[in-house]
Amino acid sequence: MYLLDTNIYISFYDRYYPKENFPTFWNEFTKILNTDIVIPKVIMNENYQSKWFVEEYLANNFKQAFVNHKEYMDEWGAVLQHVSESSYYNENALISERGWANERIADGWLIAIAQKENYTIVTDEVKNPNLNRVNPSKNCKIPDVAADLGVNCISMLNFFKEIGLKI
Numbered sequence: 001m002y003l004l005d006t007n008i009y010i011s012f013y014d015r016y017y018p019k020e021n022f023p024t025f026w027n028e029f030t031k032i033l034n035t036d037i038v039i040p041k042v043i044m045n046e047n048y049q050s051k052w053f054v055e056e057y058l059a060n061n062f063k064q065a066f067v068n069h070k071e072y073m074d075e076w077g078a079v080l081q082h083v084s085e086s087s088y089y090n091e092n093a094l095i096s097e098r099g100w101a102n103e104r105i106a107d108g109w110l111i112a113i114a115q116k117e118n119y120t121i122v123t124d125e126v127k128n129p130n131l132n133r134v135n136p137s138k139n140c141k142i143p144d145v146a147a148d149l150g151v152n153c154i155s156m157l158n159f160f161k162e163i164g165l166k167i
Contacts, residue, residue, distance in 0.1 A: 001038050002163075003110050005123035005142060006046040008156055013053045024167045030061045032163055040069040040113060042106045067113065075112035082149060083108075083140055088131045092138035100140055107142050111151055120152040122159040 017025040044054060044066060069076075080101055083089050094101040100108040114121050127143045146153040154162070 001117070001119045002036055002159060003038055003040065003114050003119050003121050004043070004159075005110060005121060005125065006043055006106055007124040008122050008159075009043070009053060010050075011124060011156060013050050013057075019052065019057075022167070026057070028165055028167050032165060033061060034063050036163055038067055038113075038117075038119060039064070040067040040106065040109055042069040042104065042109045045104055046106050069106075069109040069113065072109065072112045072116060075116045076108055079108045079111050079115075079145065079149065083145060086148070087133040088136055088144075089140060090136040090138050093136075093140045096138065098139070107140065108145075111142065111146050111149060114146070114151045115149055120154055120159075120162075121146055122154055122156060124156060 012025075012029070013019065016022075019026055039058075039062065044058075080094060083093055083100060093099055096102075098105060110121050113119060121142060123142045125142045127147070128137060128139075128141050131137055131144060143153045159165075
């Protein structure tokens with residue numbers, strides 16, 4: 001099962017596969033959506049950019065229940081603790097507006113859920129090649145923290161390969 005980061009959904013509907021130009025993509029994605037993807041509620045809270053995606057596409061096509069991310073509060077706390085104890089991040093990685101301690105930010109929740117359920121995270125984020133203890137980062141990246149915690153994390157194209165999506 002896969003957890004798609006918010007940036008993947010945004011890439012689908014806003015950058016690469018607008019519904020008007022790629023109806024075949026959306027038809028094929030709908031099949032995958034209901035068999036291979038788990039969607040936490042926190043992801044829906046971050047997808048405010050597209051009313052079409054949330055209020056039309058998902059409302060009409062996603063037949064599963066949204067995962068209540070708050071059921072993973074202990075696991076999320078452990079992810080935040082890991083970041084807090086890491087010398088690669090400064091406190092802003094947690095406490096800024098986009099910091100992972102903000103419960104509306106999905107990144108830490110995705111790692112918590114994926115770690116507990118053995119899911120794979122799909123994200124457009126890439127590892128930070130400049131992580132170091134001398135100049136700790138003010139931003140966490142999913143692939144870095146996921147690797148630290150043994151969570152599988154792949155790109156959108158690798159996701160398409162794994163699920164066999166061809167259009």
